[in-house]
Amino acid sequence: MITAIARTGGDLSSTARILFVFVGGVAYFGLAAWGERSVSVFFVRPPLAALTAVYAATLVMAFFVGGNVSRGQREDRRNRWVLAAFSVIGLLGGYLPPFCDHRQLWTIDGDTVRWLGVTLFAAGGTLRLWPVYVLGDRFSGLVAIQPGHRLMTGGIYRVIRHPSYCGLLVYSLGWGLAFNAWVGVLLTLLTLPPLLARINAEERLLASEFGAEYEAYRARTWRLVPGVY
Numbered sequence: 001m002i003t004a005i006a007r008t009g010g011d012l013s014s015t016a017r018i019l020f021v022f023v024g025g026v027a028y029f030g031l032a033a034w035g036e037r038s039v040s041v042f043f044v045r046p047p048l049a050a051l052t053a054v055y056a057a058t059l060v061m062a063f064f065v066g067g068n069v070s071r072g073q074r075e076d077r078r079n080r081w082v083l084a085a086f087s088v089i090g091l092l093g094g095y096l097p098p099f100c101d102h103r104q105l106w107t108i109d110g111d112t113v114r115w116l117g118v119t120l121f122a123a124g125g126t127l128r129l130w131p132v133y134v135l136g137d138r139f140s141g142l143v144a145i146q147p148g149h150r151l152m153t154g155g156i157y158r159v160i161r162h163p164s165y166c167g168l169l170v171y172s173l174g175w176g177l178a179f180n181a182w183v184g185v186l187l188t189l190l191t192l193p194p195l196l197a198r199i200n201a202e203e204r205l206l207a208s209e210f211g212a213e214y215e216a217y218r219a220r221t222w223r224l225v226p227g228v229y
Contacts, residue, residue: 018063025059028094035098047114050123051178058125065133072144074209079143079201085194087189091174097181107180117177117184124171125204131156131164139164143201151210153217159216159226162199166224199223 029052031038042052100106132139134155138146156163172191176184207214223229 002162011090012038013130019161021059021062025062028090029055031091032098034120035100036102041102045114047111047118047178050115050118051175054118054122054125058122061125061129068139068146069141070144070146071142072140072146072149074205075142075144076201076205082194082201083141085192088193089191090129093175093184096187097176097179099112099186100181105140105185106182108177108182109180113180114178117174117179120174121171121178122174124167124174124179126170127167128164128171129167131167143205145205145209149209151206151213151217158221160222160224161203162224165195165199171223 033042034044042048073145089100134157135152138149138152160166169188169191173185176182176188203214203218207218
């Protein structure tokens with residue numbers, strides 16, 4: 001899983017942020033290689049080779065998007081437990097789907113599923129990072145109001161309020177399917193409780209900051225999936 005860190009602002013230097021993204025990205029791929037028991041499999045199987053290329057491209061994109069890990073002017077510290085939950089699920093997600101693929105445990109047959117996974121991973125990764133780029137330093141790894149924070153209601157935010165979280169779910173599902181692993185689907189489902197807790201905390205904070213403006217925006221948009229939720 002790739003986490004976007006700010007190129008400016010926040011509590012980390014630019015060098016530290018780039019290093020964090022790079023080391024985290026390489027380590028996550030290392031978990032996958034460990035699970036598959038080989039790096040070569042990512043280059044000899046066409047779907048996994050494509051997944052590797054998409055992963056590398058997404059990692060490069062993550063260097064240039066905005067976002068930060070700043071506590072800002074006001075933070076909901078009660079929600080920090082979600083970061084630990086995401087970390088644990090993310091580490092399991094990096095290792096278990098490739099492990100099950102290698103061992104042929106609880107797998108789905110067919111390269112069609114693998115290619116579907118690669119497609120979802122690419123789409124989800126783009127959807128995850130695009131809103132971070134749009135919001136810039138207003139996008140924080142913490143639930144916090146940033147200096148100069150204003151409500152974004154245009155573009156994709158005209159339809160759904162949390163497109164980056166929708167992207168997280170899509171690429172998480174895509175990653176699991178790329179390895180033909182049902183456990184990847186299960187881990188995506190396990191992401192939902194902490195993700196919804198995070199969304200609820202963000203919406204409470206935004207409602208307290210922007211009042212009627214945010215309530216009106218919330219009334220005319222969907223949370224994650226247009227027409228569904």
